[in-house]
Amino acid sequence: MEPEVMSSFFYQEKPCNKNLDLCNEFLDLIDELNNNLEQLHLPKKVPFGEIESVRNWLHITGPVGKPPKELHSRRVEGFNCSRSEISGARFWGLFKKLCGKPENFFRSSFVYNYLPQQWMRSNGANVTPGEFSALDMTALFDICDPTFIKVLEIYEVEIIIAIGKFCEKRAQKALKKYLPESKIQILYLPHPSPRAVNNTNWEEKALESLKNFNLLQYYT
Known part of the structure; x- marks a missing residue:
């Protein structure tokens, strides 16, 4: 039986009761976040979406849509893309070595993309959030911070492993603003x-x- 795609990183190989096996509230939050971000008319992406890892280790398949305006130099090819995404290859490659199967990773962890957006210059070069001014990013933070906090609450998250300084800073600021009494740990990985x-x-x-x-115990 083909895997049933539940979200970017969750799937089941057999029919399931979504009310029991996956938090519908989480999916509703992601829909809400994406709908709000859609107001900015920016394309969305799968976090660490390296084709080989997503298809052959996470076993995720399905159609990939295109933005209304597509750059000629960076056409969206979905699973037909032949390019390798280095960040995703490194990230998922590490946990493939540690966990063997994706189920072993998701027993204790999940990947949440704080800002599921991608910006590109006219020549196709990536533009990172760090290249924008603080004022430019305020509207995005006002959308993303509350959703991020709701995800932490529904999953009763105890530890955040922030991948990169941008995510570390946003986690710190969001917790300080919305959950000032929280005991959630924020740990940093480059x-x-x-x-x-x-x-x-x-x-x-x-x-x-x-x-x-002291987290290797959850992945080995």
């Missing part, structure tokens, strides 16, 4: 992007950090 500063030997550094955080 972003696996090759554009990140001092990012050689990412896998080795990530493993060392997980060991120091």
Whole structure:
């Protein structure tokens, strides 16, 4: 039986009761977030969506839509894309080595994309949130922060592993504003992007950090 796609990173290989096996409230939140972001007329993306990892390890399949205006230099090809996304290959590659099966990863963890958006210049080059001014980002934070907090609450999250300084900073600010009494820990891992500063030997550094955080026990 083909996997039933439930969301970007959750699937079942057999028929299931979604009320029992997956938090519908989470899916509603993601729909709400995407609908709000749609007001900005920006395309959305799968976090760490490296084709090989998504299709062959996470076993996710399905159609991928296109934005209303598509850059000629960066056409959306979905699962037909032949390019490898280095960040995703590094991230999912690490947990594939540690966990073996994706189910072992999702027993204790899930991946949440704080800002499921992608910006590109006319030549197809990526534009990261760090390249915008604080004023430009305020509207996005006002949308993303409350949804992020709701996700933490419905899953009773105890530890946030922030991938990159941007996510670490947003987690800190959101908790301070919306859950000031929270005891949720925020731990930092460098972003696996090759554009990140001092990012050689990412896998080795990530493993060392997980060991120091005493979290390897959940993945091995």
